[in-house]
Amino acid sequence: MPVTTSHEEPELIQLLTPEGEFKEHPDYPLDISAEEMRGLYRDLALVRRLDTEAVALQRQGELGLWASLLGQEAAQVGSGRALRPNDMAFPSYREHGVAWCRGVAPKDLLALFRGVTNGGWNPDDHGFHLYTIVIGTQALHATGYAMGIQRDGALGEDGSAVIVYFGDGATSQGDTNEAFVYAAVNNAPVVFFCQNNQWAISEPLERQSRVPLYRRAEGFGFPGVRVDGNDVLACLAVTRAALHNAREGQGPSLIEAFTYRMGAHTTSDDPTRYRMSAELEEWKAKDPLLRLHTFLTRNGLADEAFFAAVEEEAGRLGERIRTECRALPDPAPLDIFHEVYAEPHHHIDRQRAEFADYLASFEGADAEGGR
């Protein structure tokens, strides 16, 4: 029987119940128009479609790998829409929904997973950094970036804050914990956004922690909250508040978005090997799209025509993604020498020349080759 440090039940910030009922929360008043709410629904639906298409493209051999966000749409769209243009987000590898909110073109995300490029977008153009796959490392980078913002005095109403995404598994890494230490002692303007999707590949949360993750923050000296990660409104409200506090010089905070990875860890994984289907069924009832759909319908905020239009738009997005993905150019073998150093390097020049000669030595070989 695991021991917890407190007998209190963890508090879950929720504005929209799984049944689609709205409940006010005294600490998180939400100022949002009907149109914005419809916009959130559209985001959720389109992001889900993007994800479904990408999984299908991987199955068809068009992508090397894909890490599905299925089930985590609300955590990503809610927090992504809380960001302002000046803010910077540091993702792990699953934040396609945040990428969407930051205006990264789907084809640029696919280009990464197809291996066409190692960096499909300029992070400064989007306030969205590039994907990281070594677990936990980006928490430190985000903290350092936030300390830079602080040093530049770029805080306040028109200033910037940083948000960093990582998973429940990542909370065990030294890097993540050291980021907490740094952010705390420097009062850095960074929001630690942990999507607790209950699994780290095959390892359940119990392997990582015996206290609810958000309570870790207290020991480091900053606030932590648990939010219903399948409630887009709560994720929006809680993240807005945390970013506001960071911009206003109140330092870091930890948000644990309590959610569920409904799909496989990546396209190379088969979750039926290690988890019960009943668990998935239970979480299906808490689907992030479903509850917003119910809420909007029941309160007369959206009609059938709206949902049909979103569905149609999703269909067009899917088609566009398929076409654009297949049209991505293949890299050429000599590209391996690009982007090793930012500055010229004679060693690389020499290798490139030798390799070009080697390729040329194959009669009829296509040096521009490819997939």
Add this chain to the structure above:
Amino acid sequence: MSVITYRQALRDTLRAEMHRDENVFLLGEEIGVFEGSYKITEGLLKEFGERRVRDTPIAEEGFVGAAIGAAMLGLRPVVEIMTINFSLIAIDQIINHAAKIYGMFGGQTSVPMVIRTPGGGGQQLGATHSQNIELFYSFIPGLKVLAPSTPAEAASMLRAAIRDDDPVLFLENLGLYNTKGEVPDGDESVAEIGRAAVTREGTDITLIGYSRMAMVAGQVAEKLAAEGISVEVVDLRSLRPLDRDTIVESVRKTGCAVVAEDDWLTYGIGAEIAASIQEGAFDYLDAPVRRVAMAEVPMPYAKPLETAALPSIDSITTAVKETLSAVGRRVG
């Protein structure tokens, strides 16, 4: 004789060692319920229970450090690090502690632990997940580094590693797990740590490799045999201690050598081999020692680029032929 995979040889050996010695236990990320990312520990949690097979948090420095502590108690932890890339997170524990505790504590306590971990590219896992950084560990006094290339070697060397009283980094390779080879039935041989093997005798040239590259070297030799070129293959098997005698003896016989390595060229394992050859066989050399290594770039993720970056049967064959023609020998 049975023909089994490299994976099966590792699994059978872990299982037998756990039966043999109650102090042997396993720990690592998802090695229990999930039976390992590469299924080396399949069935072991079921058979031995959680006391002997421990799933750890996603914290490499944590479980390597804890294994050192357990080894100081006299247990024999066999740690699995998902891939050698993540050993970088634990590198302080490995290099500064596992390797030095025996000496720094005046020989009062040894660290009889094994870290099993696969290296290897070619699996489209990207730059941070496809490295061959066994060199880092081979460089460190206090560590032993083993790198078997066949199922039989994997078994006898893993037995040796587990029974050894020093910390051993046991290098596996993603590209070898499914390869098959003969293992004598009921074999309980324990390899001598620090011995290379001449896995194919030849007279024209010595081709040296380890881990996946020892297998590829064998394939190159096979191919060249058909063209009338006799290649002697040396499988290093142990990177630390390195068996210089076997290498030098072979090169004294053939008069020229090519080293094939999956790691990067500059300062790589091949550099040490080439230096050893010139020290031990300088007067016998008819040509400079050639090294064939990975392109010196972070591993690309795109399949065609990854293929371009890695040494191949073709690039090694070319180097062998160029070396032979440089000394005016027939090249088939």
